[in-house]
Amino acid sequence: MHTEDYIRLEDTHGTNTYHPIDVVIERGEGVWVWDVEGKRYLDCLSAYSALNQGHRHPRIVRALIDQVDRLTLTSRAFRNNQFPLLAKELCALTGYDMMLPMNSGAEAVEAAVKAARLWGYRVKGIPDGKAEIITCGDNFHGRTITVISFSTEPLYRDGFGPFTPGFKSIPFGDASALEAAITPNTAAFLVEPIQGEAGVNVPPDGYLRKVRDICTRNRVLLIADEIQTGLGRCGQLFASDWEEVTPDLITIGKALSGGMMPVSATVGMRDVMGLFTPGMHGSTFGGNPLASAVAREALRVIVEEELPRRSRELGAYFQQAIRDLNSPHIAEVRGKGLLIGVEFHPEAGHARNYAEALKERGVLAKDTHGAVIRFAPPLVISREEIDFVVEQFAAVLATAPYPAPESLRMRAAEPQPAE
């Protein structure tokens, strides 16, 4: 079977919820992947930062195989000998007391919303059913009904109402808007330290610190969604660390398993997470021994290979190299660590065309929200590999703006299912 055969099958029998770059990958190792035609590409998306440790990191593969050979699932009806160690190690690494294990990122966000509401009623004394959670415009926290209830993206919401009540939206990056939106019924403020899906939106310096202060003064929980920005991606273990801010709750996912399987967690102190009692929440696969063993090793790799420091240093190098291209088509280069967004001028054409052109040159990257291309390679990337990406990008920019093939241009005009 060839690329077109797989594409035809997927488009016929897979629901049409994505608009992938048309490459059919069959193998990966480190920063590289190979398609079914044998062509090699450098992966600059890392599955939206789930592959910070690179494809098939040998240590994580080993941990997975060893655990598969022993025990994969008990459910939480019984205990297993891996989950307690993951819980201890994740808490030691993050400095929190307790963690709630889930699978997908959206589930970790849902659990954080539940924790915040519970705290609002049981501790803050908010009247039953009245808890409010403040969220930001252009956020991305996942795809469940409750999570899209506080999305501001029509593409994510239209056709899926009625929505979960209890959420308020303020502009991202505006601390005074938070202060103004808080009422006695506000339980929490949920925010991404950097908005990844919205186009790598970096808030003004000091934003998170101000937000922390406002939340503390008003007895509002600060929830940082670190699912994409955490675990080294932004040049610190967590993006909140850039401002030395300690949120009340953090959500972690994606790279928590080094790209092996869905593993997520909501992490916090005992005063909030300790409010859960048996029966209030759960997940058949949450905390399963396979996921726990894999996550333990994935975390050790992040620490022992100093991936946050690598990301910080290589991210600065990568960003500078893109700036040094001095391309008239680029409006802005932004990001922290190896979460980099390149925004094109409107006349430069749709970012999708750049992603398609990069693919032809052996680099996989993805456009997000029209004008932005995201470069977020695995954190194990080398300087030489970054040079390769920048070289290909320079070659693509040299022939831009695009006389894109007609088919591409037509696609670019369609609404973009962002991810």
Ligand SMILES: *Cc1c(COP(=O)(O)O)cnc(C)c1O
């Ligand atoms: C990817 C992402 C999620 C959702 O994670 P899933 O595993 O896709 O449910 C939530 N928040 C942020 C910031 C993300 O980037």
